[in-house]
Amino acid sequence: MTPTLQPPSRQNSDFLNDLERTAKIRERIAGHLGTIATTLEEAEERGADASGQMNLEREIEDARSASNNLKQGVFRLLVLGDMKRGKSTFLNALIGENLLPSDVNPCTALLTVLRYGPEKKVTVHFVDDREPETIGFSDFKQRYTIDPAEAKELEQRREQAFPEVSHAVVEYPLPLLERGVEIVDSPGLNDTEARNEMSLGFIGNCHAILFVMRASQPCTLGERRYLENYIKDRGLSVFFLINAWDQVKESLIDPDDTEELQASEGRLRKVFEANLEDYCQVDGYNLYEERVFEVSALQALRRRVKDTDADLEGTGFPGFITALNTFLTQERAVSEFRQARTLGRQATERVQEAIARRLPLLNQGVEELSERIESVQPEFERLSEIREDFRKEIRDLRDDKSRAIADSFKTYLLNLENTFESEFTRYQPPELSIFDALNHNRQEAFSKELEKAFQQYLNDKFYAWGITAERQLKDAFEQLGRKAERHGNSYQAVTDAMHTKLTGQDLTTHPRLSVGDDKSPGWAKWAMGLFSLATGNVAGVALAAVGFDFMSLLLNLFTSVTIALIVSSLFGMMLGPIAFALVGLGIGALQASDARSKVNQVLKDELVKHLPQVAQEQWQPIYTAVRESFETYEQEVMDRIDDDIQSRQAELDNLMEQKQAREIDQRQERDRLNNLETEVTTACEGIESAYQELLSAA
Numbered sequence: 001m002t003p004t005l006q007p008p009s010r011q012n013s014d015f016l017n018d019l020e021r022t023a024k025i026r027e028r029i030a031g032h033l034g035t036i037a038t039t040l041e042e043a044e045e046r047g048a049d050a051s052g053q054m055n056l057e058r059e060i061e062d063a064r065s066a067s068n069n070l071k072q073g074v075f076r077l078l079v080l081g082d083m084k085r086g087k088s089t090f091l092n093a094l095i096g097e098n099l100l101p102s103d104v105n106p107c108t109a110l111l112t113v114l115r116y117g118p119e120k121k122v123t124v125h126f127v128d129d130r131e132p133e134t135i136g137f138s139d140f141k142q143r144y145t146i147d148p149a150e151a152k153e154l155e156q157r158r159e160q161a162f163p164e165v166s167h168a169v170v171e172y173p174l175p176l177l178e179r180g181v182e183i184v185d186s187p188g189l190n191d192t193e194a195r196n197e198m199s200l201g202f203i204g205n206c207h208a209i210l211f212v213m214r215a216s217q218p219c220t221l222g223e224r225r226y227l228e229n230y231i232k233d234r235g236l237s238v239f240f241l242i243n244a245w246d247q248v249k250e251s252l253i254d255p256d257d258t259e260e261l262q263a264s265e266g267r268l269r270k271v272f273e274a275n276l277e278d279y280c281q282v283d284g285y286n287l288y289e290e291r292v293f294e295v296s297a298l299q300a301l302r303r304r305v306k307d308t309d310a311d312l313e314g315t316g317f318p319g320f321i322t323a324l325n326t327f328l329t330q331e332r333a334v335s336e337f338r339q340a341r342t343l344g345r346q347a348t349e350r351v352q353e354a355i356a357r358r359l360p361l362l363n364q365g366v367e368e369l370s371e372r373i374e375s376v377q378p379e380f381e382r383l384s385e386i387r388e389d390f391r392k393e394i395r396d397l398r399d400d401k402s403r404a405i406a407d408s409f410k411t412y413l414l415n416l417e418n419t420f421e422s423e424f425t426r427y428q429p430p431e432l433s434i435f436d437a438l439n440h441n442r443q444e445a446f447s448k449e450l451e452k453a454f455q456q457y458l459n460d461k462f463y464a465w466g467i468t469a470e471r472q473l474k475d476a477f478e479q480l481g482r483k484a485e486r487h488g489n490s491y492q493a494v495t496d497a498m499h500t501k502l503t504g505q506d507l508t509t510h511p512r513l514s515v516g517d518d519k520s521p522g523w524a525k526w527a528m529g530l531f532s533l534a535t536g537n538v539a540g541v542a543l544a545a546v547g548f549d550f551m552s553l554l555l556n557l558f559t560s561v562t563i564a565l566i567v568s569s570l571f572g573m574m575l576g577p578i579a580f581a582l583v584g585l586g587i588g589a590l591q592a593s594d595a596r597s598k599v600n601q602v603l604k605d606e607l608v609k610h611l612p613q614v615a616q617e618q619w620q621p622i623y624t625a626v627r628e629s630f631e632t633y634e635q636e637v638m639d640r641i642d643d644d645i646q647s648r649q650a651e652l653d654n655l656m657e658q659k660q661a662r663e664i665d666q667r668q669e670r671d672r673l674n675n676l677e678t679e680v681t682t683a684c685e686g687i688e689s690a691y692q693e694l695l696s697a698a
Contacts, residue, residue, distance in 0.1 A: 015321050018329040019075075019179035021697065025333075025690045026180070029340045030070035032686040036347050037064040039683065043676045051362060051669050052654025054354040055647035058522070058640065059347040066343050073336070074115070074182040075328045078203060081212035082222055083187075086243040086297050090212055091185055093300035093317065095174050096308055100185060110144055110162055114183040117171025125166040140168065181328075203230070207332050208237045208324070215245045215294070218268060219275040221426075227279055229460045233467055237327065238291065240276050245294040245316060293320040333694055341691045346522045348684040353499070353507065354651060355673045360503040362666045366659050372502050373652045379498040380649060383491060387641045390487045391634065394480060398630035401476045405469050406623035412465045413615040420604045421597075427453040428596060454603070473629065480633070481528040488524025491641075495521070495648070502652075523640035527633075 040060045047053045079087050088100040091114070100112065122140040124133045135143070144162060177183075184206065203209065209231070213223060231238060248265055249255045273288060280288040295316035303310035312318055361369060428450070499507040520528070658664060 015325040016175055016179060018325050018697070019176070019181065022329045022333050022694070023180045025337065025694050026070055026073065028690045029337055029344075029687050030067045032683040032690070033063045033067035033070065033340065033344060035683040035686075036344065036680055037067060039676065039679045040347070040351065043672075046672065047654075050658070050672060051358060051664050052651070052656075052658040054351075054358065055650045055654070056351065056354070058643045058647065059350050062343060062522075063347050066340060070336075070340060074180045075208075075332065076182045076184065076206045077208050077210055078184045078186060078206040079210045079212060080186050080226070082220065085212045085214045087185060087212045089301055090210075090241060090243060090295065090297040091183060093297045093304060093315075095172075095176055095183075096304045097174070098301065098305055099170075099172060099174075110165055111167040111187055112185040113167060113169045114177065114185060115169065115171055116174065116177035116182075118173055119171070120173070121171040123169045123171075125168065126164055127166045128164070137170075137172075140170070144168075203234070203236065208239060208327060210239050210241055212241045212243055213272075215242050215248050215268060216251070218242075218271045224275065225456075225460065227276075229463050231279060234470075237282075237332075238279055239320070239324065239327075240272075240279075240292045241297075241320065242272060242292065242294045243297050246296040246299055290323050290326075293323070295320060330694075330697075337691050337694055341687050342525065344684045344687040346525055348680050349519070350522060351680045352677060355677050356505075356507065357499055357503060357651075358655065358673060359670060360505060361655060362664060362669060366656070369656055369659060373656065376498045376501050379494050379501070380645065382494050383641075383645050386487050386491050386494070387638065387645070390483065390641075391638060393483050394630060394634045394637070397476055397479065398627055398634070401472060402623050402627040402630070405472055405626045406619045408469070408472075409465060409622050410615040410619050412461075413618075414611055416461065416611065417604065417608045420607060421600045424453070424457050424600050424603065425596065427457045428599075450599075469626075473626070476630075477529075477633070484524045484527035484637070485520065488520040488528075491521050491524065492519055498648075521644060523637060523644055526640055527637045 037060050040056045040063070044053045044056060044060075079091060081087050091100055092098050095114075100114070120137040122135050122137055124135060124140070126132070144165075211227075211231070213219070248268060249261055252260055252264060254260060272292065276292055277286065277288050280286060280291045293316050296314075300312050300315040300317050303312060303315070361372075364372070496507045499505070
């Protein structure tokens with residue numbers, strides 16, 4: 001039976017209502033963009049038998065693509081955190097049903113995407129080429145749950161609970177999901193590095209991160225590691241949920257002592273604030289109060305399981321729901337719909353401009369029209385020159401940044417020699433016994449522990465460099481955005497001059513062109529990053545200007561190539577030298593700290609031997625990856641400029657062909673074009689109205 005989830009509190013009720021309103025506004029805007037695309041398609045078909053097509057293929061394609069992307073768009077939340085933090089319990093409390101397995105640890109070892117579906121369904125995806133398997137919900141819980149004893153053994157052996165499974169997609173008929181929210185429940189971040197990479201790989205495709213911590217374990221070394229290396233300075237929206245806050249009281253000798261409770265909570269809050277404040281800075285503002293919440297997920301879940309209309313006051317959920325509501329339905333939605341408005345305006349302005357040019361040319365004879373078309377050929381040549389000027393600037397920056405970033409990686413890698421010993425010490429787990437390297441029965445366990453520590457070290461170092469590379473790329477594309485604006489202004493001045501030559505009218509003062517203030521050509525808007533919905537980039541990644549996430553491209557390179565190469569090529573050769581070095585020193589006389597230092601020294605020596613080769617081998621792949629990023633940008637920009645130039649030329653040629661072939665019914669054609677303009681403008685006004693409705697609600 002399909003559950004009928006009722007809002008448990010005013011905050012949840014407001015959240016669901018606001019999500020529903022936002023979803024309806026999204027649907028309206030998508031519908032208006034679809035109307036623009038359909039109207040233009042029909043107009044081009046009719047234009048072929050009238051005064052000629054206006055070559056609006058790019059506008060049709062962009063509007064249709066943006067409409068489809070908006071219809072499919074969701075608010076995607078990624079839940080991160082160490083194991084045993086109560087992530088699944090929190091999610092169950094959030095959605096209002098005991099949906100995700102949360103009774104034992106290993107259930108969180110399976111990455112689960114939770115989305116809306118009319119019926120309960122689970123699709124399990126595998127790491128190999130096997131077809132995904134659809135199973136029942138109860139079967140999913142039974143098959144992918146193991147007992148605590150087995151879970152502990154797996155954790156000690158550093159093995160995955162379900163190594164053959166990539167992830168699972170759970171579809172469920174819940175209102176929260178139906179209103180456009182999709183949740184990615186990640187494995188625990190201290191599971192395995194492979195699982196970590198999978199979880200962290202979702203970051204660029206999510207609107208917000210819900211980082212779950214636990215009040216009884218404030219900011220562990222592992223949590224600080226992930227926050228510092230993978231979250232900080234990425235421009236990500238992170239909500240910190242300090243779970244099990246109610247257990248602070250339960251841990252006191254006298255739970256009824258209010259002064260002791262306040263003092264204990266106060267000390268704990270200071271610890272969290274000292275550790276999390278740096279991750280709550282946005283554009284110079286400290287958003288700690290809007291991003292960090294003390295919650296009691298188990299209490300909230302118990303109440304909601306018994307009564308879906310339960311009051312959640314005292315669990316921390318109302319404040320969090322209010323903040324999440326504000327973020328998703330106001331901050332994120334405004335940004336996304338602003339792009340849709342820009343795209344709608346761009347399509348409308350292009351249509352208005354084409355009609356403003358076509359109407360005065362209808363009453364011109366073939367000879368006069370031919371002369372006027374010929375008169376603007378120098379302007380067409382100038383447009384091509386602007387294109388080539390911009391192409392050269394893109395390529396110059398491409399060559400400079402590709403080499404600079406690849407060189408920086410090489411330098412960074414070689415410099416690991418200088419810091420390895422001091423930095424690697426903190427990666428060695430306390431339970432790692434150095435003397436196990438000499439014990440035949442313990443060597444395998446020793447090797448696994450040390451290898452994991454070594455891989456964590458490499459992951460963190462490469463991600464740290466990757467963030468630096470991301471900043472360099474971001475700066476580079478911001479430069480290109482400014483160059484695009486400058487070239488776009490020059491381009492627009494030329495097309496305005498063309499219009500004046502052709503029609504005798506000044507386009508800059510034409511009453512038809514009143515949709516928006518920015519008159520930059522569409523290709524320049526795209527190159528400046530003013531809209532990316534047309535390229536399917538609805539997740540709002542940092543480099544939206546280019547329609548894809550360069551950071552993911554670089555990190556995928558590291559995790560799939562560089563780290564695997566270094567670990568496989570180096571670590572297998574290190575265990576022997578480590579044991580040999582310890583024997584040579586007389587292990588019985590060594591203290592554990594001395595042994596650890598010796599291990600670090602040997603690891604460093606072995607690492608240094610191979611770093612130059614690895615740096616040299618990886619220079620070219622990184623250079624190529626960065627270069628391809630610029631080339632993809634260049635290709636898209638050049639295609640859009642070419643489309644614009646060719647469509648302007650074809651628009652005039654089509655009119656000439658029609659005039660030469662038949663007598664055009666000018667009155668009928670004026671009516672058709674005026675109706676076209678009215679329909680497109682009305683749809684654009686519909687987008688504007690929906691956007692303003694969202695702003696007024698915010």
